[in-house]
Amino acid sequence: MDDLTTGKRNKRGDWVPNAPLATSPLFRLPPQLAKLPGWLPSYFLPWNVLFMVTAAVFWTWFFPDVAVMAEWQWGWVVQILALNLIAATLFYSALEVPLYLKRRQANRFKYNGKFPGDAPNPAFWFGRQNAEGILRSLGTGVPIWTGFQCLIGWSAANGYGLTLTFAENPVYLLALGFCVPIWHEFHFYCVHRLIHTPLLYKYVHSVHHHSVNPSPWSSLSMHPVEHLLYFSSCLIHLVIPSNPIIALYGLHYAGFGAVVGHIGFDKIELTKTRGLDTHAYTHYLHHKYFEVNYGDGLMPLDRLFGSWHDGTAAGDAAMEVRFKAKVARANRT
Numbered sequence: 360m361d362d363l364t365t366g367k368r369n370k371r372g373d374w375v376p377n378a379p380l381a382t383s384p385l386f387r388l389p390p391q392l393a394k395l396p397g398w399l400p401s402y403f404l405p406w407n408v409l410f411m412v413t414a415a416v417f418w419t420w421f422f423p424d425v426a427v428m429a430e431w432q433w434g435w436v437v438q439i440l441a442l443n444l445i446a447a448t449l450f451y452s453a454l455e456v457p458l459y460l461k462r463r464q465a466n467r468f469k470y471n472g473k474f475p476g477d478a479p480n481p482a483f484w485f486g487r488q489n490a491e492g493i494l495r496s497l498g499t500g501v502p503i504w505t506g507f508q509c510l511i512g513w514s515a516a517n518g519y520g521l522t523l524t525f526a527e528n529p530v531y532l533l534a535l536g537f538c539v540p541i542w543h544e545f546h547f548y549c550v551h552r553l554i555h556t557p558l559l560y561k562y563v564h565s566v567h568h569h570s571v572n573p574s575p576w577s578s579l580s581m582h583p584v585e586h587l588l589y590f591s592s593c594l595i596h597l598v599i600p601s602n603p604i605i606a607l608y609g610l611h612y613a614g615f616g617a618v619v620g621h622i623g624f625d626k627i628e629l630t631k632t633r634g635l636d637t638h639a640y641t642h643y644l645h646h647k648y649f650e651v652n653y654g655d656g657l658m659p660l661d662r663l664f665g666s667w668h669d670g671t672a673a674g675d676a677a678m679e680v681r682f683k684a685k686v687a688r689a690n691r692t
């Protein structure tokens with residue numbers, strides 16, 4: 360595909376999309392109802408539908424029987440952990456291997472012209488971004504993700520919340536499913552602002568920000584405290600009327616969906632003329648500039664709190680103004 364029809368490449372080889380980033384029409388004021396039908400397909404496809412399906416399939420066919428999960432036992436916990444380790448490895452590798460190892464589409468649609476594997480980087484374990492990403496993701500990320508999934512299974516088995524069925528409450532549960540990414544965005548934004556406070560940034564979140572040029576295995580390359588905070592979004596399903604598949608969808612959205620923001624390419628080429636939009640540019644800019652785009656733009660939270668960067672020169676200028684004001688404030692104190 361020709362990536363220069365929808366973007367441009369600078370001297371360093373970095374590709375930038377022509378269209379400025381926009382927040383979803385769902386939350387714009389005044390309401391932009393006419394734009395909703397055009398936007399909804401991109402909300403559902405392909406990622407949200409994929410994670411809804413994986414949640415339903417995992418819960419129905421790969422999780423232990425609900426009765427088994429009523430009591431904590433290593434057997435079923437290890438079963439879910441093994442399932443998640445295999446699934447995460449397959450899904451993350453399905454993007455990392457063709458795009459970063461085989462470089463199937465070279466640097467077409469790639470935001471950062473360089474590949475992180477080209478040169479060792481002492482910021483990472485063994486000098487390799489990939490090695491640290493894999494070890495942190497599989498070493499603490501997936502086990503903590505699994506812990507929350509087991510908590511959902513154990514709670515459902517004991518009737519501690521999660522009691523609604525699709526047969527009795529289809530409309531409510533479908534509406535709740537629709538809101539899962541919105542809740543994730545709100546929770547992620549709040550947690551993310553929290554871990555950008557100086558102490559938590561220094562000891563916790565800086566681990567994730569070592570990846571200035573992220574790739575799929577950077578997604579869960581986090582300190583375990585950040586894993587705990589990040590996946591805690593699912594706890595809401597224990598206090599509101601909900602269903603375990605919807606709660607698991609929230610966790611799949613967080614665990615598998617994290618990859619989408621770290622792909623590093625604007626489009627994954629499927630054929631010579633067709634590609635899959637990743638919507639990864641918003642979070643890529645966060646990794647590049649640190650203090651912009653704490654959310655993914657589904658809700659206008661960054662606009663509201665003055666940290667939105669739409670990827671344009673105007674976004675750069677606004678960021679520069681904020682940065683200078685911050686330095687001036689720091690110098691006054």
Ligand SMILES: [Zn+2]
Pocket residue numbers: 567578621642646
């Ligand atoms: Zn990130």
Ligand SMILES: [Zn+2]
Pocket residue numbers: 551555564568645649
């Ligand atoms: Zn951050």
